[in-house]
Amino acid sequence: xxxxxxxxxxxxxxxxxxxxxxxxxxxxxxISADANxxxxxxxxxxxxxxxxxxxxxxxxxxxxxPRFHLVYIFxxxxxxxxxxxxxxxxxxxxxxxxxxxxxxxxxxxxxEVWDLFGIRFEGHSDLRRLLMPPDxxxxxxxxxxxxxxEEVQFTxxxxxxxxxxxxxxx
Amino acid sequence: MREIQEFTLEELKHHLxxxxxxxxxxxxxxGPQHPSTHGVLRLILELDxxxxxxxxxxxxxxxxGIEKTMESKTYQKAEVLVDRMDYxxxxxxxxxxxxxxxxxxxxxxxxxxxxxxxxxxxxxxIQSHLLWLGTSALDLAxxxxxxxxxxxxxxxxxxFELVSGARMMTTFIRPGGLWRDVPVQFEKMVRDxxxxxxxxxxxxxxxxxxxxxxxxxxxxxxKIDTRTCLAYDVTGPTxxxxxxxxxxxxxxxxxGYDLYDFDIPTQSExxxxxxxxxxxEEMRQSxxxxxxxxDKLPYGPVRDPNYKYVxxxxxxxxxxxxxxxxxxxxxxxxxxxxxxxxYTAVESPRGEMGVFMESxxxxxxxxxxxxxxxxxxxxxxxVIAKGHFVADMIGIIGSIDIVLGDCxx
Numbered sequence: 001x002x003x004x005x006x007x008x009x010x011x012x013x014x015x016x017x018x019x020x021x022x023x024x025x026x027x028x029x030x031i032s033a034d035a036n037x038x039x040x041x042x043x044x045x046x047x048x049x050x051x052x053x054x055x056x057x058x059x060x061x062x063x064x065x066p067r068f069h070l071v072y073i074f075x076x077x078x079x080x081x082x083x084x085x086x087x088x089x090x091x092x093x094x095x096x097x098x099x100x101x102x103x104x105x106x107x108x109x110x111x112e113v114w115d116l117f118g119i120r121f122e123g124h125s126d127l128r129r130l131l132m133p134p135d136x137x138x139x140x141x142x143x144x145x146x147x148x149x150e151e152v153q154f155t156x157x158x159x160x161x162x163x164x165x166x167x168x169x170x
Numbered sequence: 171m172r173e174i175q176e177f178t179l180e181e182l183k184h185h186l187x188x189x190x191x192x193x194x195x196x197x198x199x200x201g202p203q204h205p206s207t208h209g210v211l212r213l214i215l216e217l218d219x220x221x222x223x224x225x226x227x228x229x230x231x232x233x234x235g236i237e238k239t240m241e242s243k244t245y246q247k248a249e250v251l252v253d254r255m256d257y258x259x260x261x262x263x264x265x266x267x268x269x270x271x272x273x274x275x276x277x278x279x280x281x282x283x284x285x286x287x288x289x290x291x292x293x294x295x296i297q298s299h300l301l302w303l304g305t306s307a308l309d310l311a312x313x314x315x316x317x318x319x320x321x322x323x324x325x326x327x328x329x330f331e332l333v334s335g336a337r338m339m340t341t342f343i344r345p346g347g348l349w350r351d352v353p354v355q356f357e358k359m360v361r362d363x364x365x366x367x368x369x370x371x372x373x374x375x376x377x378x379x380x381x382x383x384x385x386x387x388x389x390x391x392x393k394i395d396t397r398t399c400l401a402y403d404v405t406g407p408t409x410x411x412x413x414x415x416x417x418x419x420x421x422x423x424x425x426g427y428d429l430y431d432f433d434i435p436t437q438s439e440x441x442x443x444x445x446x447x448x449x450x451e452e453m454r455q456s457x458x459x460x461x462x463x464x465d466k467l468p469y470g471p472v473r474d475p476n477y478k479y480v481x482x483x484x485x486x487x488x489x490x491x492x493x494x495x496x497x498x499x500x501x502x503x504x505x506x507x508x509x510x511x512x513y514t515a516v517e518s519p520r521g522e523m524g525v526f527m528e529s530x531x532x533x534x535x536x537x538x539x540x541x542x543x544x545x546x547x548x549x550x551x552x553v554i555a556k557g558h559f560v561a562d563m564i565g566i567i568g569s570i571d572i573v574l575g576d577c578x579x
Contacts, residue, residue, distance in 0.1 A: 147241075
């Protein structure tokens, strides 16, 4: 770990009881879901992480505890440093507070995560689907979402296929 | 049969002013098939006369589920898909993918491969900027520029065709190096291009830089400041035109960019004209980088010799049993990187393009996420466009240079 990241990592570790891991020179902090906004505020205001480069998720289905990892990657234009922060989320319909108030760019990123993973963001000003059509059912990037090999629903056989579709889990 | 749902004004009311409901302003749909939106972008505009009061970008028309499809392919097969995201910077998409796989495994491509990667991605940047210049000038009614820029873009596409056999979807840069070495004609074609390009740049500038009609349509239009850029995660020429010299090639150099001498052009105004000037200068700097890379292009292999991950050359397969086994294993089962997640980024013509890749110790990537520059640009578009005329919207969309395949993936 280099000298730029270590003060930020130590501070987050102490204040939010984060676990640290390192892989290929990248530092990842694992924090709990109730500390995400506070940790992001500390990183932005005290350690000059002025950009939120990535918000995405990883689905570990069928594991449920945690089922998802929400991944934030912060970037500091002053120090040219990236910091990965991961938040484990339990259950099939998790919720977490939005980072929109700290980083406005989180707005679209979180819409995308909601659209594709079904993770709800509390306090989000505009939680609509971003990429899929507004009337889409299910969240495609979840691991239990089928990858093709389904019957195609046309207008003439829509209801017939709809009855046979698995309900609830997606 | 379900009815197809559309947005209602009620659903979008947090984006619109109250006047939209009393009928004092008009809500107008622009796109997704409007020729000046540079792809399938739909904008919902609230207009007071000709003035844009609110703008709601609606994306997703080009969503192809590439990230989902990649999870079911081996690392080599998944790479072919990434060309199709930012189709104007296909070389860079495969470069950032290869860098991520290399970081995951710990491969080091040989110096010749790195130099050729730099040359090809810089050519790709010029090619993308040329298309941007042609089409955005066309939107502002400068028709002849388009014909000029297409002429030079053709030279670059010919080079891509020479090295890879394809003009746009090249998949030439592979994890561990390149698909193959470049043919002998490559050097002459690139030299010819770098020789002719500065003269052609002067031609474009003579048509636009001091053209009063062009200045009227671009100066003071679509301003965005550095603070807003950072808040909305806007990178690339749009950020540099607002005054911050941030470029991944300088801040986190990859593929040996630290070996080359080049400048990061910046402007302070942050308007459409500043973005034009920044991109024009970037093309000059790219030519500079290509010339330096050609001058010190080393000889040697173009692939890492670790055959557990990188396919052995075809010539070895006929004579070496080991090579045959490696070839068979790689193209049936694929290779298995260690467990872990990495993030790598490159500078695309539009900004920082990064890839987050997680491996779970199987031959297929567990999760690949592309952090693309066009998304934040479109997110910031309402901030840039508010208060301008509808006609200026065309210039603004052209100036932020979005690629919808890049945004929607």
